[in-house]
Amino acid sequence: MQSTAIQAPADSQGGNALVGDPLLTLQNCSLTLNDTHILRNIDLEIRQGEFVSIIGPSGCGKSTTLRLMLELLKPDADDSSGAGKVIFPKVRPRRGMAFQKPVLMPWLTVRGNVELSLSLGPQKTPQSLRRGKAEAALELVGLLAYANYYPKQLSGGMQQRVALARTLAAEPELLLMDEPFGALDEMTRDTLNLELLKLWENRANGLKSIVMVTHSLHEAVSLSDRVVVLSSRPAGIRTIIDVPLPKPRSAGFVSIEETQPYQQTIARLRRELHRED
Amino acid sequence: MRTDVSRRMPLGILKRYDALLYPLVFISLLLVAWEVSVHVFDIPAYMLPAPSDVLDAMDSDLINHTWVTLQETLWGFLIANIAGFFVAVMFVHFRPVELSLFPVAIALKTTPLVALAPLLVVWLGTGMASKIAASALICFFPVLINSVKGLRSIDAESDELFRTYQASRQEIFWKLRLPASLPYVMSALKISSSLAVVGAIVGEFVGANAGLGYVVLVSSYHLDTDIMFSAIFAAAFIGLAFFWILEAIDRHFIFWQQEGAD
Ligand SMILES: Nc1ncnc2c1ncn2[C@@H]1O[C@H](COP(=O)(O)OP(=O)(O)OP(=O)(O)O)[C@@H](O)[C@H]1O
Numbered sequence: 001m002q003s004t005a006i007q008a009p010a011d012s013q014g015g016n017a018l019v020g021d022p023l024l025t026l027q028n029c030s031l032t033l034n035d036t037h038i039l040r041n042i043d044l045e046i047r048q049g050e051f052v053s054i055i056g057p058s059g060c061g062k063s064t065t066l067r068l069m070l071e072l073l074k075p076d077a078d079d080s081s082g083a084g085k086v087i088f089p090k091v092r093p094r095r096g097m098a099f100q101k102p103v104l105m106p107w108l109t110v111r112g113n114v115e116l117s118l119s120l121g122p123q124k125t126p127q128s129l130r131r132g133k134a135e136a137a138l139e140l141v142g143l144l145a146y147a148n149y150y151p152k153q154l155s156g157g158m159q160q161r162v163a164l165a166r167t168l169a170a171e172p173e174l175l176l177m178d179e180p181f182g183a184l185d186e187m188t189r190d191t192l193n194l195e196l197l198k199l200w201e202n203r204a205n206g207l208k209s210i211v212m213v214t215h216s217l218h219e220a221v222s223l224s225d226r227v228v229v230l231s232s233r234p235a236g237i238r239t240i241i242d243v244p245l246p247k248p249r250s251a252g253f254v255s256i257e258e259t260q261p262y263q264q265t266i267a268r269l270r271r272e273l274h275r276e277d
Numbered sequence: 278m279r280t281d282v283s284r285r286m287p288l289g290i291l292k293r294y295d296a297l298l299y300p301l302v303f304i305s306l307l308l309v310a311w312e313v314s315v316h317v318f319d320i321p322a323y324m325l326p327a328p329s330d331v332l333d334a335m336d337s338d339l340i341n342h343t344w345v346t347l348q349e350t351l352w353g354f355l356i357a358n359i360a361g362f363f364v365a366v367m368f369v370h371f372r373p374v375e376l377s378l379f380p381v382a383i384a385l386k387t388t389p390l391v392a393l394a395p396l397l398v399v400w401l402g403t404g405m406a407s408k409i410a411a412s413a414l415i416c417f418f419p420v421l422i423n424s425v426k427g428l429r430s431i432d433a434e435s436d437e438l439f440r441t442y443q444a445s446r447q448e449i450f451w452k453l454r455l456p457a458s459l460p461y462v463m464s465a466l467k468i469s470s471s472l473a474v475v476g477a478i479v480g481e482f483v484g485a486n487a488g489l490g491y492v493v494l495v496s497s498y499h500l501d502t503d504i505m506f507s508a509i510f511a512a513a514f515i516g517l518a519f520f521w522i523l524e525a526i527d528r529h530f531i532f533w534q535q536e537g538a539d
């Protein structure tokens with residue numbers, strides 16, 4: 001593991017926790033919205049230092065699961081098997097979300113959009129530090145030269161990278177991604193996946209764990225340590241598969257598909273997805 | 278589509294002059310044709326005065342009356358827009374306010390202003406106040422509707438983005454709702470700029486001793502059609518100039534979105 005690469009900031013409570021300690025736990029989480037039963041008894045532990053992917057049939061509740069982790073939604077309290085809980089170790093980790101769409105503010109420049117995540121909420125960054133942090137994040141995704149552009153002047157892939165920079169600038173410990181590159185063409189997507197992988201392997205800015213929702217088996221297997229397979233609605237966890245690929249993976253990323261463990265894992269996931277039950 | 282880039286390019290400048298040149302040439306031709314036909318067909322002045330006669334009728338009196346109408350228009354516009362936007366903010370943040378006031382706003386919209394204007398004169402007198410009120414009343418509804426629409430135009434993802442960072446209500450308002458509403462508010466301003474002139478003139482028709490509406494009315498009694506035309510032109514000019522200024526502000530500041538509201 002790359003535990004040595006983790007730079008734990010002094011103010012972070014989990015700073016001296018070990019890799020492998022839970023960062024966020026969904027305990028028996030069920031969710032009903034407007035009488036629609038969406039999630040069914042989800043038990044899932046996200047540990048420090050791991051990259052977890054979530055796959056499942058469309059509309060099953062993957063985004064909803066991320067919303068639970070972000071506490072934008074609360075699990076049902078009156079489930080027959082006890083109330084659902086979202087559990088954190090002592091202090092909530094800083095969470096950042098990358099949405100399927102870039103969700104950029106068209107009236108702000110690229111820099112302004114990145115600074116947005118630093119200028120909201122109780123944990124906002126002091127004004128004088130925002131610009132530097134925003135530019136560092138833009139540098140990370142290779143878009144510093146576009147800091148003064150407006151979102152409309154950028155391609156879809158670039159916009160998605162700006163969104164990623166915005167998320168990273170706030171230095172999340174837990175990075176949640178909802179099909180972040182789903183709307184992009186395959187080549188751009190591949191490039192961005194590799195960038196993400198490198199970023200992850202360098203553990204930029206106190207990043208501890210990533211949870212990514214994806215529709216792509218390739219993305220799930222090539223990037224993550226574990227893949228969570230959800231069943232169709234009401235979604236429960238069908239299985240969780242460990243990916244037996246060596247790390248770091250960025251060096252051999254382009255030829256990862258040729259390896260046997262990769263192909264076996266893909267085949268296994270496909271079987272799980274199509275299993276009738 | 279209008280982007281920041283295209284406006285800086287030389288082509289954009291050319292197009293802007295085009296937009297001025299074509300109407301100017303067309304209007305000049307129209308005026309010449311009008312002048313010529315009045316003389317050729319010997320049309321009586323009380324039916325259709327020649328443009329040169331209308332120009333003669335534009336004296337310092339007209340300027341004074343224009344100034345009166347302009348002030349009424351501006352005040353009405355200002356009051357309606359501030360009040361309309363404020364009520365819209367209330368609507369969006371406090372549901373009971375919307376539920377109780379929306380029917381009133383609809384009733385206000387459906388009541389013809391012409392029917393209300395005499396009442397305004399009774400209440401506020403024949404001075405400027407009644408015209409300002411008429412002008413504000415006619416502007417209020419479109420401003421309100423567009424502002425509400427604009428303040429509600431944020432998408433679910435933006436809202437979630439802000440909530441992810443635990444943004445406060447104030448932050449959501451200043452950094453999301455308000456900027457998102459600007460294109461809508463801008464078109465509300467443009468719509469109400471023309472309506473504000475209408476309101477002021479309707480008010481003047483009903484009971485006034487100054488203003489362009491008053492001039493139109495009085496000149497119609499005396500068949501001073503040239504004076505009437507001069508007042509009509511002045512009123513049209515106020516509306517146009519007002520609209521152009523707002524359009525220029527819109528182009529300059531609301532560069533990210535042109536479509537948006539009605
Ligand atoms: N507010 C709501 N009220 C009722 N049902 C909802 C609500 N929000 C989402 N749903 C339903 O919950 C289900 C899960 O939605 P969710 O967006 O989590 O699915 P998903 O797995 O992310 O889908 P996709 O693959 O299309 O992104 C969907 O069937 C949706 O119709």
Ligand SMILES: [Mg+2]
Nearest residue numbers: 062063064178
């Ligand atoms: Mg989804």
